[in-house]
Amino acid sequence: MVKKSVRNKAISSVLGTVIVLAITIALGGLLYAYSQGMFSNLTQNTNINVQAKIIVNPSTNDSYLQLTLVNNGNLGINITKVTIDSNGISIPINVYLPPGQQYSNTFPLTSKMIAGETYTVTVYGNSNNKPVVETMNVLASTV
Known part of the structure; x- marks a missing residue:
């Protein structure tokens, strides 16, 4: 073998x-x-950059909120309202902010604001049926 x-x-x-x-x-x-x-x-992420200024005109006592929102995420966001908590101001907004886009507007405020005071500004919205909330403290300043 x-x-x-x-x-x-x-x-x-x-x-x-x-x-x-x-x-x-x-x-x-x-x-x-x-x-x-x-x-x-x-x-999928939501990332909104909020820039806010409260401007007070000392001669007329008129106040304005300058708001700029930038969507840095990759999902669209529906902005529904902005509040200034210390004065109970609520500004309804109906804005859709696609990814990478910016929204700017100036809103007249009905309550008297005081220059030098700090106010809490909160932006409310939703994305894919999930709430999006961004809060910041803003120092009111004169023109």
């Missing part, structure tokens, strides 16, 4: 090490890219 020689076929240890290193580096690169926000379009 003649024995056949059996030949084991396998990759060399050097080639195996190179493959493992390549997979590790590729996974590390994906993790780094994800942590740096390169895949931010795969996640």
Whole structure:
């Protein structure tokens, strides 16, 4: 009886090490890219930047709210109202703000504001049926 020689076929240890290193580096690169926000379009987020100024005209005692909203997220936001809590002022707004867009407006205020006082301005809205609320303290200033 003649024995056949059996030949084991396998990759060399050097080639195996190179493959493992390549997979590790590729996974590390994906993790780094994800942590740096390169895949931010795969996640849904709302991010609204609010800039507000309360301007008081000392000669007429008229007050105005200058409001600028910027949608830095990747979802559209419906802005529904703005409040100035310390005076109970509520300004209804019906504005849709798509991603990357800006909205600016000046609103006359019916309550008397005092220059040098700080007021809490809150912007209310919703995105994908989830509430979006942004609050900031604003120092009233003269013209």
